[in-house]
Structure formats: C-alpha cells, structure tokens
Amino acid sequence: xxxxxxxxxxxxxxxxxxxxxxxxxxxxxxxxxxxxxxxxxxxxxxxxxxxxxxxxxxxxxxxxxxxxxxxxxxxxxxxxx
Amino acid sequence: xxxxxxxxxxxxxxxxxxxxxxxxxxxxxxxxxxxxxxxxxxxxxxxxxxxxxxxxxxxxxxxxxxxxxxxxxxxxxxxxxxxxxxxxxxxxxxxxxxxxxxxxxxxxxxxxxxxxxxxxxxxxxxxxxxxxxxxxxxxxxxxxxxxxxxxxxxxxxxxxxxxxxxxxxxxxxxxxxxxxxxxxxxxxxxxxxxxxxxxxxxxxxxxxxxxxxxxxxxxxxxxxxxxxxxxxxx
Numbered sequence: 603x604x605x606x607x608x609x610x611x612x613x614x615x616x617x618x619x620x621x622x623x624x625x626x627x628x629x630x631x632x633x634x635x636x637x638x639x640x641x642x643x644x645x646x647x648x649x650x651x652x653x654x655x656x657x658x659x660x661x662x663x664x665x666x667x668x669x670x671x672x673x674x675x676x677x678x679x680x681x682x683x
Numbered sequence: 684x685x686x687x688x689x690x691x692x693x694x695x696x697x698x699x700x701x702x703x704x705x706x707x708x709x710x711x712x713x714x715x716x717x718x719x720x721x722x723x724x725x726x727x728x729x730x731x732x733x734x735x736x737x738x739x740x741x742x743x744x745x746x747x748x749x750x751x752x753x754x755x756x757x758x759x760x761x762x763x764x765x766x767x768x769x770x771x772x773x774x775x776x777x778x779x780x781x782x783x784x785x786x787x788x789x790x791x792x793x794x795x796x797x798x799x800x801x802x803x804x805x806x807x808x809x810x811x812x813x814x815x816x817x818x819x820x821x822x823x824x825x826x827x828x829x830x831x832x833x834x835x836x837x838x839x840x841x842x843x844x845x846x847x848x849x850x851x852x853x854x855x856x857x858x859x860x861x862x863x864x865x866x867x868x869x870x871x872x873x874x875x876x877x878x879x880x881x882x883x884x885x886x887x888x889x890x891x892x893x894x895x896x897x898x899x900x901x902x903x904x905x906x907x908x909x910x911x912x913x914x915x916x917x
Contacts, residue, residue, distance in 0.1 A: 620831060621865070623791050669748065672741055672777065674784040675831060 607652040610662070611681040614671045615646035646676075684911050687715040687725040689755070689771075691746045696732035696768065699888040704729075707891035708904045717749040726911050727764040727808075728755055730771030732824070732886060742785065742827045743773035752778055764808040764907055765880045769825055772872070772882030781875055781882045782840065783832035785825075789865025793826040797896060798863060798885055800871055801851035804844050807874045808910035809881045809903045818855040819848075819899040821890035823863055823871075828884040830866035830873075837867055847881055848872035 616622045622644050629643040649670060651657075662680065671678040688700045697714060704712035712729075715722065722728055735746035746752065752774070759765045759780050767775040775781045788794060800819045805811055813819075832840070840846055848871040850862045857869045864884070872883030887900030 619833070620786065621789065621829075623787060623789050623865075627791055669744060670740070672744065672784055674776075674782075674833070675786055 607654060608656060609683055610651045610653065610657065611683050612649040612651065612666055612670050612678055613646060613681060614649070614676050614678045616644055617675055617677055620675045684710060684726050684908070685724060686710060686712040686727045686729060686907070687722055688712055688729045688731055689715050689717060689751055690731075691717045691733070691735035691749060691774075693735045693737055694731050694733035694770070696770075696886065696888055699886070700729045700731040700768065703888045703891040703900060703904055707901050708908060710904075710908055715751060717746070717751045720750045720754055722751075722754045722758045722763070725763075727907055728758065728766075729888075730755070730765070730767040730774050731888065732769030732771060735770055735774065738770075738827075741773075741777070742770060743775075743777040746770075746774045747777040756780060759875075759880050762877065762879050764910065766809055766903075766907070767880075767882040768886055768888060769823075769828075769884055772884055773827065775880060775882040780880050781873055782836045783830055783873070785827050785884070786829045786831050787827050788825070788829050788863070793824075794828070794863045795822070795824040796863065797822045798871070799851050799853050799855070799861065800848040800885055801855045801857060803846045803849055804874070806844070807847055807878045807881050807906075809906050810847060811910055812902055812906035818851060818853065819890075819902070820897040821885045821887055821900055822896075823885045824889075825864070825884055828864040828866065830864075830870040830884075832867065840870075840873060841868070843876060845873050845876065845878075846870055847874050848883055848885070 624645045625643040849869040887903045890897035890900035
C-alpha cells in the first residue's frame, strides 16, 4: 500500500439547541415523498481529509474547533473510515 | 483622520462603505486588502458586507484567518473602533471579537428589504450621535442573519447592554413581524464589552443619501467621526 492516503472524516452537526430550519424543510419533503415515519432531520456536513502521514491529533482537534466547526452552533466528531 | 474599509475576496459592499464615508460624510477612507498585516495610519476599521471567500464552510469562517484580521483583532483589543456590517458582522463573530453566531434565516429565504431599527444604546462610537433618534431606516440583505447564542451569553448581552439595535416597527416596537430572520430577542446588532466593536446585519452603507431611500446610515458614520475627532466636530 505504498502511497495510500489516510482518510479522516470530520462530521460537523448543528448543536441540538440550534434551530435547523433546513432540517425541518428536508423532513417535510421526506414526508411528502411518503417516508411517513421520519421524525426529524438535521443537516450537517462531512469533510474528508486525506493525509500522506498520520496527522498530529492535537493539531487536528485544534483546526476542527477553530476552523472546521463553530463551537457556538456546531459539534464535530472525527472518524477514521 | 482616515478610516479603513477592508476588502476580502468576495466583499461586495466595500465600495458602498467607502462612498458612504467619502461622499456621505466627507471623511478620508481607503481600501485595505485582506493580505495587509497592519492597520497603522487608520483610526477605525469597517468590515464590509459581501460573501468573503464565497461564504465557504461558514460565512466569515475563512476571512477570520486573513492576515488583516490578525491586525484588526489586535487594534480592536487596544480600543480602535471597528464596525462589521452584514458579512463583516459574521466575520467579527467568527473571529471571537463579538459573541454568538449568525445562522441561516429561519425562513430559509434570502431577505432583501428595508427594515426599522430601534437604537438600544448610545454608548458606542457608532451610535453616540443617536440620542433621541430612536428608530432608524435602512435595508437588510442576507441569507444568514439569524443571531444565535446560548442563553447565558444572551442574558449577559442584555444585562451589559451590548444589544445595539433591534428589529422593530416604524414606531420602535419590537414585534415578531418586524424580525426578518428569526434573530433571538430581535437582535440586529451588538457590541463587545468594551463597546468599541459593533456588528450589525442591516446596511448603513446603503442608506446615506435620499436617493437610496434613507440617510440614517450617515448618523452612524457621523457618530464615529465625532468620537474620533471630538475637538474639531463639537
């Protein structure tokens, strides 16, 4: 696996306390389409980062907190797929 | 006296801000490119509206790390008056100079309309001249202008009188109908604890000539001039 890139997924979601009108609009559309069982939808985003060498974990946390998410309104999780 | 209007890639109200200053209230103003690293020579900074860095990631999230913002944060912490309008407000929040965040309008619609603003405090360099001028008219134009913060911060903003403007009706009554974006407590603009940094979603830069429908924006920039040069203007 020479040259294989390491992937890291950063998932950024609106905090539970933050109104997510986009999620409400998507939920309503899903119901319209017949997915009656859907209760709620929240829309976040996924960032896929690729690394040639494993990232410094503290630095990764720092950029997730300072740039990739806004702690006032969002939470993030780091996943290695 | 010279006022800086910062230009980020994607700013689109930079010219409005510059002309509001130079043609509206006849003070010297110059653009300051986002790659600059100093605000020396300027007595105040305007962060204009627009879509800095295409609004990628979040509004203002990338602009916040521009070289110029390091200098703006330093100057603001030393007491220099700084105003962020629309995208500029979003940048100030992202930069941590102002608390809270501006999220998607509750309606999910971009709102572009004139609004009435109730002035909540005269204790900022941008509102000092507004004594007795309780309601202002100017437009909003944004998709992400819903002011949000946690309950503790909101309580602190209210108790420290850091709410500068609220959306209101023509008589100055704050009503749900007059709130164009779902902002908490009808908040349209706030200041920092030191009161020298103000962020607002409405556009005083689009309201400085009768041809634009309102001249009320001049009161804000005029307040700034008075605050900066009290001896000459008073």
